[in-house]
Each structure stands twice: as structure tokens, then as C-alpha cells.
Amino acid sequence: MNIENAQVQMRKGILEFCILHIISRGEVYASDMLDELTSAKMMVVEGTLYPLLTRLKNSGWLDYKWVESSSGPPRKYYVLTDEGKIFLDAMQTTWFELADSVKAVIHRSEELSKSDTSKPS
Amino acid sequence: MNIENAQVQMRKGILEFCILHIISRGEVYASDMLDELTSAKMMVVEGTLYPLLTRLKNSGWLDYKWVESSSGPPRKYYVLTDEGKIFLDAMQTTWFELADSVKAVIHRSEELSKSDTSKPS
DNA sequence: ACATAGTACCTTGCATAGCAAAGTACCTGT
DNA sequence: ACAGGTACTTTGCTATGCAAGGTACTATGT
Secondary structure, three states, rough: HHHHHHHHHOOOHHHHHHHHHHOOEEEEEEHHHHHHHHHHOOOOOOOHHHHHHHHHHHHHOEEEEEEEEOOOOEEEEEEOOOHHHHHHHHHHHHHHHHHHHHHHHHHHEEEEEEEOOOOOO | OOHHHHHHHHOOOHHHHHHHHHHHOOHHHHHHHHHHHOOOOOOOHHHHHHHHHHHHHOOOEEEEEEEEEEHHHHHHHEEHHHHHHHHHHHHHHHEEEEEEHHHHHHHHHHHHOOOOOOOOO
């Protein structure tokens, strides 16, 4: 295991949340999402995104429609379903709770490092 | 896929970071970690924690020693190696960057929802 | 008409990792 | 010796990220 791998692990799951958020703003297609996630430094690739969108669609949280493009093949524009909106809310709550939990752990470390109290030895 | 599953996904990877943090404070054994992670609402189980500790050990980031217990079987007390400390720093940087990225995506959604600008239709 | 390039979406195969459940082993008290 | 509690380990299943390769449509140049 290396640091790159660990960073990948950390992004997992959160990606799903970010994608739902992006779609919640209005209709977008996959390349739009890739651009935005890349510019937010989330490093996603097609092989991850497409299967994820398919999963979200099959779970009933997304829907899409084909839209002709003036330059290239048609695109799938995604939207959130009503169920998807509820799910996104739940994910957002989870995210904030998780961020709080992490903050609690980090903060605890900083507290204790001031008056170091190792255990056995 | 359901919400519980999605929440599990979101915790992945971050768990590793939290465990390293907990160990960085001083020597602990697995049940200590389970207690702390549970009280921080991170919901971890043995089947996840033990293989994870083994992986971190095999990667050279943790070391442990057996310590006799006054009530029960001996315990493995873990410590961070020097390499592990470097790794933890990298993970912490990644975490803050990731939290920033998520914040950027969420914030962008809030901005746009004020003056809704859906695309095609 | 044909070839090339660009864009967009999809699929296959592999490796990693979470988790439930079952298993092993040690210690203490009766 | 046996029951109960504690601690660590292993097995088998499943989900999922990702690299790489594939399909298909459009536009442009010759």
C-alpha cells in the first residue's frame, strides 16, 4: 500500500456525494462532471464515473435524457429524481457528521500531544 | 444500493486516517480504538479493524508489541513508525484538501441555486 | 466517398477492501 | 475442569475503483 492508494481510498464514497451535488444544480452530462471534479482536484476518470452514474440511475436517484449535440455524438443529460434529492440530503448529513467525527479525532490528538500520556512500556 | 451502504462507502479510507491519528497519540490496542471510534460515531467492527491494522503493519507504518493484561489474554499495543508519521502527515494534508474540494462543490451548488440556470430542455 | 480526428459513452478484467460470521486462544473465578 | 469474558484471526462474499480497450456519432479535409 502506498500514499497514492490511500488517497484514492479516501476519495471513495465522497465522489458519489459530489456527483449528486453537481447534478442537483441542473442538467449536466458526464464530461461536464469530469471537468468540474477535476477543477475541484478530485481526480476522477471515465472508468469510475460511468459505472457510478449507471449505479445511481439503477438505484432510482438519477434519470437522464438524450440530447443532440451540435458537435459530436449525443449526450446523456442527468437530473436528480425526487428520491435522489432525499438521498442527497441524507448524504450531506452523513458528510457533515463524518467531518465532525474526524475533527473530533484530530482535535483529541492535538490536546493530548501537549501533555503526552503514553500508556504501558 | 441504499443509504446505509453509501454511508459505509463514505467512511472508507477515512477510517485509516483516523486510526493512524489515534495511534499517533500513544500506544493503544484494538479495543481502545474501537471504543474511541464508536464514541466518535464512526461505527467500525472487528472484521474491518483487524485486517486494516495488519495491512498498516505490513506497509511498515505501524509496529506493535505484546503486552500482558491483568485480566484476559495479552494485547497488541500499536505504535507509529517513523515512516508511519510521515504517512500520517500526508494523509492529513489529503484530508484537508478533500474537505476543501467538497466544500467547493457544495458551495457552488448553493450559489447557483439562488439564480437557477438549468441548461438544455 | 473516404479517411481522420474529436467527442461521448460503455465494457471487461483485475485488485483492493469492508464486513458478517465463525474460529482460536488466553485468563479468571467457581 | 468448565463457563464466561476478552482479544486477536480467518474465511467467504460483495462492492467498487480503475486501466485499457471498444463502439458510435459528427465534422472536416481531400
